[in-house]
Amino acid sequence: MNEAALTLEGWYALHDFRSLNWTAWTAADDEERAVALEELHAFMEEWGPVEEAKEGSSTVYSIVGQKADFVMMFLRESLEALNALETAFNKIAFAQYTTKSYSYVSIVELSNYAAGGNADGSDPMLNPHVAARLKPILPQAKHICFYPMNKKRELADNWYMLDMEKRRELMHSHGLIGRGYAGKVKQIITGSVGFDDWEWGVTLFAEDALQFKKLVYEMRFDEVSARYGEFGPFYVGNLLTPETFEDMLKL
Numbered sequence: 001m002n003e004a005a006l007t008l009e010g011w012y013a014l015h016d017f018r019s020l021n022w023t024a025w026t027a028a029d030d031e032e033r034a035v036a037l038e039e040l041h042a043f044m045e046e047w048g049p050v051e052e053a054k055e056g057s058s059t060v061y062s063i064v065g066q067k068a069d070f071v072m073m074f075l076r077e078s079l080e081a082l083n084a085l086e087t088a089f090n091k092i093a094f095a096q097y098t099t100k101s102y103s104y105v106s107i108v109e110l111s112n113y114a115a116g117g118n119a120d121g122s123d124p125m126l127n128p129h130v131a132a133r134l135k136p137i138l139p140q141a142k143h144i145c146f147y148p149m150n151k152k153r154e155l156a157d158n159w160y161m162l163d164m165e166k167r168r169e170l171m172h173s174h175g176l177i178g179r180g181y182a183g184k185v186k187q188i189i190t191g192s193v194g195f196d197d198w199e200w201g202v203t204l205f206a207e208d209a210l211q212f213k214k215l216v217y218e219m220r221f222d223e224v225s226a227r228y229g230e231f232g233p234f235y236v237g238n239l240l241t242p243e244t245f246e247d248m249l250k251l
Contacts, residue, residue, distance in 0.1 A: 003164040008124055010108035010134025011056060011075040013190045014082040015146055015201065016089070017068035017102040017235065025097045026251060032093070037249065039092040041242055056081065057138040061237040062248060068101035070240060071146070073138060073203065075108065102235075104148060106190035106201045108134050113171035139186050141205035142239050145212040148198030148232035159228045174224040177215070184211045198232055212236065 025033070047058035056076040063071055072089070076082050082105070089095055110133055124130045151159035159167070178187060186205040193199050204212055219225045240248070 002161060005164070005167070006112040007191060008110045008130065008134060009191070010110075010131075010136075011077060012079055012082055013104075013106045013108060013188075013201070014072075014074045014076075014085070015102075015104040015203070016072045016074070016086065017063065017100070018070055018072070018098040019101045020069040020249075021097050021099060025249065028097070033249075033251075036092070036094040036097060037246055040094040040245070043089060043092050043094075044242055044245075050076075051137060054135070057136065059138040059140065059144075060240045060245065061144040062240050063235055063237040065236075067233065067235055069098075070245075071144070071235065071237065073144075073146075075136070075138065079105075102233075104146075104192065104198075104201050105195045106192035107195065108136065109189055109191035109200075110134060111171075113168045136188055138188075139205045140239060141186065142207050143205070143209040143212070143236065144239070145204040145206075145209075145216075145234065145236045146201065147234045148192070148196070148201050150199045150230040152228045152230055157227055170224050170228075174219065174222050177219050177222055180218075181211060181215050184208065185215055209236065 028036070044058075044060070050056045051058065056074065058072065058074050060070060060072045063069060074082055074085050076085065110130065125134070153160055162170075178185075184206060188203045188205075190201040190203070191199070192201055204215070206212060
């Protein structure tokens with residue numbers, strides 16, 4: 001049996017995509033909408049103390065297109081904490097004006113393809129750089145792009161039948177492309193084997209949305225993507241603050 005990649009795991013992740021029931025929202029009276037917005041703001045205000053305590057991170061983006069209207073992305077220490085967030089949102093008045101469009105459950109992950117582990121045998125979680133990547137503070141960049149993906153398991157193109165050295169070689173080449181976008185695109189990889197329908201979730205953040213297209217297109221020509229990659233739906237959108245969220249909901 002081929003050697004499995006070793007992984008380090010950090011915070012659990014939930015991408016919660018929602019669509020707005022605009023018919024119900026416009027039919028509500030001013031007082032009902034005011035209560036819904038007040039409870040939405042109170043829900044979002046709870047994110048700050050969690051982040052300050054380094055127990056997680058949260059953000060919200062509008063989604064362009066018909067797949068959803070907005071996504072809330074949460075990083076937390078446990079699945080129970082993510083479940084509690086879902087429940088808390090569903091209890092606020094604003095939730096009754098939304099429907100669930102899509103969700104993705106995963107965990108922030110780093111593999112040993114590139115690093116090959118710590119040569120001195122020390123705990124990698126004591127490395128501040130590694131810890132920051134496994135428990136990242138979500139950037140408040142202008143734009144987000146999310147997509148799930150698999151590695152192929154098809155006849156000659158079966159990623160899982162390649163030996164470790166070949167996979168490490170391919171991932172190193174793949175990673176060099178991503179490093180070329182340092183400072184332009186922030187990438188968070190979350191593993192979802194056993195958690196969701198795909199194997200990984202890729203979340204990209206950028207100030208210039210065009211960089212998503214350039215990065216993904218360039219990676220298409222790399223063997224890891226061209227030969228072994230399978231990709232799910234893409235979601236792209238714009239940062240929402242409490243103020244811009246309220247502006248979006250104004251009639």
